[in-house]
Amino acid sequence: MKTSSSTYQDTSIWRFFASVRLAVFLLITLAITSIVGTVIPQGESLQFYLETFGPNFFRIIKLLHLYDTYHSWWYLILLGLFSTNLVVCTLKRLPFTLKLYRRDNLSVDSGRLLKMPFKKEWEIKEELDNDSTQSIISAFKEVVGKFRERSDVDGGKLFLAERGKWSYWGVYGLHGSILIIFFGALVGLFLGFKGSVMLPEGEKIDQIVNRQSGEHIPLGFSVRCDRFYISFYDNGAPQEYRSDLTVLNDDKEVFHKSIVVNDPMEYRGVTFYQASYRAIPEVTVQVAKSATLHRSLTISAFQRALWPEEQLSFGLMQYQPNVHGKPAAQIWVGDQEGREGSFWLLKGNKKEFKKGENLYKISLTNAKQRYLTGLQVKKDPGVWIVWLGCTVLIVGFAIVFWVPHRRMWLWMGRRKGKITVILSGQTNKNKLQFEKDIKKIEKALDSSLGARQ
Amino acid sequence: MTFSSSYLFSLTTFIYLGAAALYLTHWIFRVQKVGLLATVVTVGGLVIQTVGLGLRWIESYQLGYGHAPLSNLYESMVFFSWITVLVYLIIEWQVKRRVIGAFATPFASLAMAYASFSPNVEDEIQPLIPALKSNWLIAHVVTCFLGYASFAVACGLGIMYLFKNRFSGASEGIIGVMPDCKVLDELMHQTIIFGFLWLTLGIITGAVWANDAWGTYWSWDPKETWSLITWFVYATALHARFVRGWAGRRIAYLSIVGFVAVMFTYFGVNFLLSGLHSYGSQ
Ligand code: HEM
Numbered sequence: 001m002k003t004s005s006s007t008y009q010d011t012s013i014w015r016f017f018a019s020v021r022l023a024v025f026l027l028i029t030l031a032i033t034s035i036v037g038t039v040i041p042q043g044e045s046l047q048f049y050l051e052t053f054g055p056n057f058f059r060i061i062k063l064l065h066l067y068d069t070y071h072s073w074w075y076l077i078l079l080g081l082f083s084t085n086l087v088v089c090t091l092k093r094l095p096f097t098l099k100l101y102r103r104d105n106l107s108v109d110s111g112r113l114l115k116m117p118f119k120k121e122w123e124i125k126e127e128l129d130n131d132s133t134q135s136i137i138s139a140f141k142e143v144v145g146k147f148r149e150r151s152d153v154d155g156g157k158l159f160l161a162e163r164g165k166w167s168y169w170g171v172y173g174l175h176g177s178i179l180i181i182f183f184g185a186l187v188g189l190f191l192g193f194k195g196s197v198m199l200p201e202g203e204k205i206d207q208i209v210n211r212q213s214g215e216h217i218p219l220g221f222s223v224r225c226d227r228f229y230i231s232f233y234d235n236g237a238p239q240e241y242r243s244d245l246t247v248l249n250d251d252k253e254v255f256h257k258s259i260v261v262n263d264p265m266e267y268r269g270v271t272f273y274q275a276s277y278r279a280i281p282e283v284t285v286q287v288a289k290s291a292t293l294h295r296s297l298t299i300s301a302f303q304r305a306l307w308p309e310e311q312l313s314f315g316l317m318q319y320q321p322n323v324h325g326k327p328a329a330q331i332w333v334g335d336q337e338g339r340e341g342s343f344w345l346l347k348g349n350k351k352e353f354k355k356g357e358n359l360y361k362i363s364l365t366n367a368k369q370r371y372l373t374g375l376q377v378k379k380d381p382g383v384w385i386v387w388l389g390c391t392v393l394i395v396g397f398a399i400v401f402w403v404p405h406r407r408m409w410l411w412m413g414r415r416k417g418k419i420t421v422i423l424s425g426q427t428n429k430n431k432l433q434f435e436k437d438i439k440k441i442e443k444a445l446d447s448s449l450g451a452r453q
Numbered sequence: 454m455t456f457s458s459s460y461l462f463s464l465t466t467f468i469y470l471g472a473a474a475l476y477l478t479h480w481i482f483r484v485q486k487v488g489l490l491a492t493v494v495t496v497g498g499l500v501i502q503t504v505g506l507g508l509r510w511i512e513s514y515q516l517g518y519g520h521a522p523l524s525n526l527y528e529s530m531v532f533f534s535w536i537t538v539l540v541y542l543i544i545e546w547q548v549k550r551r552v553i554g555a556f557a558t559p560f561a562s563l564a565m566a567y568a569s570f571s572p573n574v575e576d577e578i579q580p581l582i583p584a585l586k587s588n589w590l591i592a593h594v595v596t597c598f599l600g601y602a603s604f605a606v607a608c609g610l611g612i613m614y615l616f617k618n619r620f621s622g623a624s625e626g627i628i629g630v631m632p633d634c635k636v637l638d639e640l641m642h643q644t645i646i647f648g649f650l651w652l653t654l655g656i657i658t659g660a661v662w663a664n665d666a667w668g669t670y671w672s673w674d675p676k677e678t679w680s681l682i683t684w685f686v687y688a689t690a691l692h693a694r695f696v697r698g699w700a701g702r703r704i705a706y707l708s709i710v711g712f713v714a715v716m717f718t719y720f721g722v723n724f725l726l727s728g729l730h731s732y733g734s735q
Contacts, residue, residue, distance in 0.1 A: 020692055020695045020696055021696050023692055024689055024692050024693055024696055024699065027685045027686075027688050027689040027692070028685070028686075028689055030685050031682045031685035031686050031689070031714075034678055034681060034682050034685070035682065037673060037678060038675040038678045038679060038722070042673065069673075070673045070678075185671075194668065194669065233518075233580045235579075235580070237579070237580055237582060238582060238583060239580065239583070240583055240586075241583055260583065260586075261583035261584050261586065261666055262583070262584070262586055262587040262589075262662075262665050262666045263665075264665065264668065271668055273666070273667060273668045274583075275667065376667060376668045377668075378668040378669070380668075383664065383670060386660075386670060387661070390657045390660070393653065393657075394650075394653065394654065394657070397649075397650055397653065398650070401646055401650075
């Protein structure tokens with residue numbers, strides 16, 4: 001069956017890329033090769049692979065990019081072949097489908113009707129009067145609803161009820177949806193970004209580090225974490241992580257939102273997700289040189305606190321929330337000359353330390369956990385294209401398997417010299433329901449024509 | 454013993470093991486009455502298990518957690534067993550061939566037995582960790598498990614097909630009572646179509662949920678990847694009938710390989726690989 005005079009359709013390469021055999025081969029290949037990235041840990045440092053797998057296997061891992069299997073050159077080639085296969089197969093089948101779709105099912109003769117999967121013929125002795133004709137047509141209409149008719153077909157009158165012809169396009173929607181999803185993924189890959197940030201309570205950020213490239217991306221606005229909360233069940237399992245966030249534009253507060261896991265915040269196409277948290281101890285100490293000269297300092301873990309006038313710097317080395325029922329901290333002290341020392345402080349007790357000539361008194365006045373909220377930040381303009389593709393995929397699938405193309409014909413006329421009524425039909429899915437429906441018409445026609453045979 | 458969900462689930466385990474034995478007896482000794490009894494026992498087990506699932510839901514509210522019984526490995530296996538029996542009974546009712554029960558109900562019995570007796574499976578009602586607190590949880594689990602249950606039945610049909618195909622001469626005996634290869638092939642195809650639709654919906658609801666929770670709809674985590682591998686296998690099975698020489702026996706093999714991939718997605722990933730879905734490690 002040739003539908004096109006062009007020659008590119010006849011080349012063996014075109015036939016190869018249009019074949020379902022290639023589709024089956026690619027699906028099996030994708031299934032097998034996808035296993036690799038679930039067995040070899042992904043996204044670790046090259047050093048990790050060298051130490052874990054040894055130098056020989058490491059060479060293969062590096063060559064085949066098995067540290068990032070699903071973005072490796074050979075996996076992308078497979079996906080490219082898969083897409084090409086789909087496109088070429090679709091183009092090859094399109095003319096056939098168009099022909100089926102455009103076929104005029106009213107231009108058939110009575111001989112064709114008698115070759116259909118379902119057919120029934122009544123031969124009648126005398127002419128049908130108007131009333132009988134009307135009762136036959138209404139019996140047909142009773143079951144099929146809308147129909148079209150054409151007089152003067154093969155010397156008789158033809159009625160056609162056709163349903164679901166459009167379902168031929170379902171398989172195109174189904175296959176096209178895969179390409180839509182691929183396109184949406186590419187849009188996200190090239191126009192979006194993903195990053196993460198640890199944001200201490202009370203502080204704000206106006207840029208993000210891209211997780212893939214490491215470059216800084218300005219947001220164009222700032223986000224402040226006002227508070228982080230964590231709650232637990234009685235059995236100690238975490239119940240909820242929550243961050244109270246504020247969006248600021250030029251230091252003006254735009255809006256507040258509390259985010260929890262599964263309920264992110266979106267602003268200007270950028271979405272902030274509750275991902276993790278860290279608790280950092282923070283202690284407050286009272287340092288006194290004399291009765292009048294003293295200073296209260298807050299020391300966070302990993303940070304220095306300074307008393308510049310006295311040229312002293314303090315650090316928090318260790319923190320114990322509960323020593324004999326009280327918080328305790330190991331404090332580090334250093335001065336300009338490079339002299340340093342450390343000591344433990346229990347809340348409520350005083351200690352003395354010397355630096356050069358001077359004697360200082362120090363006490364621990366307060367200790368608490370300071371939280372950092374871990375946010376995932378992403379922008380993905382392609383995500384709606386992906387959801388569109390998913391919707392088309394499901395709808396296309398349902399059409400392919402559950403929307404039948406049904407045709408039922410009723411013909412009344414003269415055939416081989418006899419007055420004849422023919423009922424015939426065909427469906428491509430759900431034959432049971434079809435037969436139930438057409439048997440109903442047959443029964444009605446039997447009762448009105450049976451006496452005249 | 455108190456009237457609790459765990460008591461009803463223990464009872465269900467024994468009822469399903471009995472039902473599987475009855476279906477096997479019906480198939481091997483070809484006694485009609487035993488077949489009818491098998492169906493009655495299976496329906497009874499399903500009713501008891503349904504009450505058990507409802508009770509467990511209520512019990513989780515009494516504990517102050519309040520979530521559907523779909524949140525850990527134990528609950529998901531009970532649900533797998535429940536939905537497999539449901540899918541099988543619908544097929545039995547449609548097709549009126551009880552022989553298939555001998556190849557379908559064992560999956561449900563084994564799932565219940567493993568959930569009840571394995572030391573690896575913690576059967577206490579646990580509170581939901583923050584990542585699981587989502588309206589998508591129920592949609593994701595129900596769609597995935599409808600797919601898994603259909604594939605379990607399709608795997609049973611594939612095994613029957615290979616038996617029937619291997620001893621195609623037999624018109625008598627335990628092979629003779631099986632439906633014809635053509636009937637089995639069509640049933641297997643329909644079941645795979647049904648399962649494939651649900652698996653696709655399961656993957657999509659999982660992607661929507663992941664996008665809500667972590668901001669990425671797809672992160673190639675081992676569980677996601679294995680569900681995609683499973684999807685590729687069944688997509689192959691749907692296309693194989695259009696390739697000359699692939700229809701029939703190869704589709705039966707694909708149906709079995711597909712279910713092995715389902716099992717690996719479900720257990721293998723939890724016990725052998727690490728990832729976001731930390732279900733089985735508890
Ligand atoms: C993973 C991606 C794919 C999915 C989910 C998919 C799905 C389907 C489904 C469900 C059917 C209907 C089967 C039936 O009527 O029994 C189908 C038919 C078909 N597919 Fe695919 N397909 C995919 C990829 C491909 C590719 C790459 C090709 C390229 C050749 C292809 C070619 C065909 C053809 C020719 C048919 C026959 C349609 C018909 O006769 O109605 N498919 N596909």
